[in-house]
Amino acid sequence: MKKLLEKAAKVADQAEVYSVRQDSGSIEMRNGIPTDISASIQSGYALRILKNGMIGTAYTKNLLDRDQLVSNAMDSLKGEVEAGFSFPGAADLPDSAGADPGVEKMGFRELHTYADGVLEQLRGKVEGQIDVYAGRGVEEVSVVNTTGLDVCTRSSDMYLYASLLFPNTEASVHRLHIDRKAGAFPEGKLDDLIALYKSGLPEVEVDSGRMKVMFMPDTLYTLLWRIGAATSGKSLYNRISPLQDKRGQRVLSEKFSYYGHANDPDNYEQRYFDDEGVPTRKHMVIDQGVFSGAILNLDYATKLGENPSGTGYRRDGEPVSALPSPYLAGGRIAPGKRSLAEMIREMDRGVIILGVLGAHSGNILNGDFSVGLNPGFYVENGEILGRVRDGMVAGNVYDVLQNVVAIENHLNTSLMGGKYPALLLDDVSVAAKK
């Protein structure tokens, strides 16, 4: 990395090298037996150079020819892509927790033992098929630049995922456990999953209409994706955000607060710097319903005349080929005061969304969503009656998030990243086949 940076420094005003190395393995156990095991060791390097207010970019996975990479960045520079920003200087960041030795050294046999342990706890307790997935990974991310920054973080994760399929279908309920350290499923979590499964066994037909809807943590990305798009520096700079010129105004229910906390020690993917080397911090986006902070990378922070928010990440596809763009890592919705059981009891008539299909299909920028329930459980008078047959939930986030009834008092790690409570909304449109 340093040699590459030195070469780039000779032809540019400023240069930055980002590198990533990932070492991972996974096992799939479908219908009770190991069906697939795979391993992956991937690396990559991305170079950005600034010269005369322009930016050039280049990347490769296998750093065999540093001169070629610098040459590619110089060719890119000829396109005259404007860049008003500078790379951040040296930062005195805390040491990250590092990778867990147990995860780092874990072989396939040990991973199988963990997965099999989940299976053993579930076997014989449900009618349908049981699938279990397990994986481990270690990642090292480094950013160095010619303005004095030299930061590196090493992290690990191990996950266990259990899925219970309803008889003769592929529809399922599931539970994820993911942590920085190696370990089994926390006690009680799988019993909760079995109880949930049993309550959804009957298939019920539901009349279309407006009713209470509860988004479970794994489904909240449907709403947060749209809020993220509207509060992104890219949308605000290009004036295509429904929240344009609404900074400081109440735009959602005052019960609702949304923020990023990438450096939360409780975060298995804890980061003290983003992919541009900017220090991370707790970053409020919606504070008690008020649009308080945009999600910015270096480029859009400069364009909008704001300070960088430590939210520039290489997210779209291969990390080295994706350019840093605004992204809220370590997403959180502030927890409320009710337990999940209390929230269900509050539902006179409604749907609990346990999984969604098609969250990416709607008009995301405008805040519209229209998702299939996969599955959704129907509730009447505080009691789950079964899972909805062919149902959809639709709305606009800026409307439905005005009607927050209650927020769970607990943060759950979501399958899509971040930690969220369940969220109960009122007066949401449900369409179903009957």
Next chain:
Amino acid sequence: MLDRLGSMLEGVGAEFADIRYEIKRETLIGFTGRELRTIGTNTTDGYVVRVLKNGGFASATVTREEDVPRAIQLALEAAETITATGGKQTLLEDTPVITDTVVPYLDGDPASIPIEEKLRLTAHYNGLLLDQPEIETTNLSYREIGRQKSYVNTEGTAVSEEVVTTNIMGEVIARRGDLIQNIRIAIGGADGFNRLLDRDSEFIERGRLAGRLLDAEPVKGGSYDVVLSPMLAGVFTHEAFGHFSEADIIEDNPSLREKMALGSRLGSDVITIVADSTIPRQIGFYKYDDEGVEVKPVTLMDKGVLTGRLHSRRTAKAFGEAVTGHAVAEDMRYEPIIRMGTIYVEPSEKSFEQLLEELGDGLYLVDGKGGQTAGENFTFGAQYGFIVKKGKLGPMIRDINIMGNLFSTLSSIEAVGNDMELSERGGCGKGQLNIKSALGGPHVLVRDMVVGGV
């Protein structure tokens, strides 16, 4: 390269092993509005190793050549773990040993076109979009991906194939006050740069459509009879049926596998569905898959009856069905999985006007906006549509997503049109991105679909 790969597998200590090396060359030019956001050409590479040992079949991927021995070791350990823990026992279907080098047909090799010319063309189309009424901005990219794939296995197959895709695609965004609407656009293919030329009218039309959406009404949620446009019929076919014809989706679910037995009637007798990646000049075209098997056309459904399935060598053996050449990886970071390539509904006899007449009251839905499948349930979005009353097109509608179930929806297809269109871009995200997932068909009339409105 093929000889070098062969030597890496020597003495591997397994019944079967294969290795794939890929060099991926990407050119990307990206605009947001009138601002050029990125431009450049870059190259990446890497290796994928698979081994079959004592019935255990496993894979490992690595970036660097010096890590290939480690990849082989990891794959062997994984295969041994599968066997030792009572896991799935794998056999591979026999296939002909092939030695071949495939050079793609290209009408205008993009590698020989200067990047300045690509930039000029992209900027021109971007300008056409931005010049239409009420357009606020665009996200438009030129994307060229060349994959030089070299594949060798221990049976003696050694295949080298280059696949090149070129696209100009993105979205155009219209705004009026707080209301924001967008329309997608994509042109391109796997047959060279010249396909991208002289397409002004399509960009102008898409820009105007985005503006018109500002006056469209959100659809009301409920159950509707619908006519789907050719592109949307393609998305519907891909999501509602295509994924279930991929053997790896159903192989480990006994109940689903039973329901999907060949010979079962799943659809009405007007529907025939084909997967054919041998159609030349289409984005889904390739000759060999990523385990060195020549791809073949497959009739998946014939007049509503299941007649074929897409396979890798492993699943073909497990199902006792013919191998089809559909094991495809996104790139060198992934082992191959079963992918559709080009899937479409075969055209029939009815004109678009006849379909609208048969529809009576309902919705005419146009162009796909992505879809998703999980288990037997699926959703897909339409970019826009029209209310239909007594067979006549009425007001424009927006915010349209549809949900259905595999085992109930295909039997609701009532009529199939006589036109035909295939997509110019892919983008299926079944674990890995498949930029060569072409789809299409004629107009199709479907009864009683659940549409989630706002």
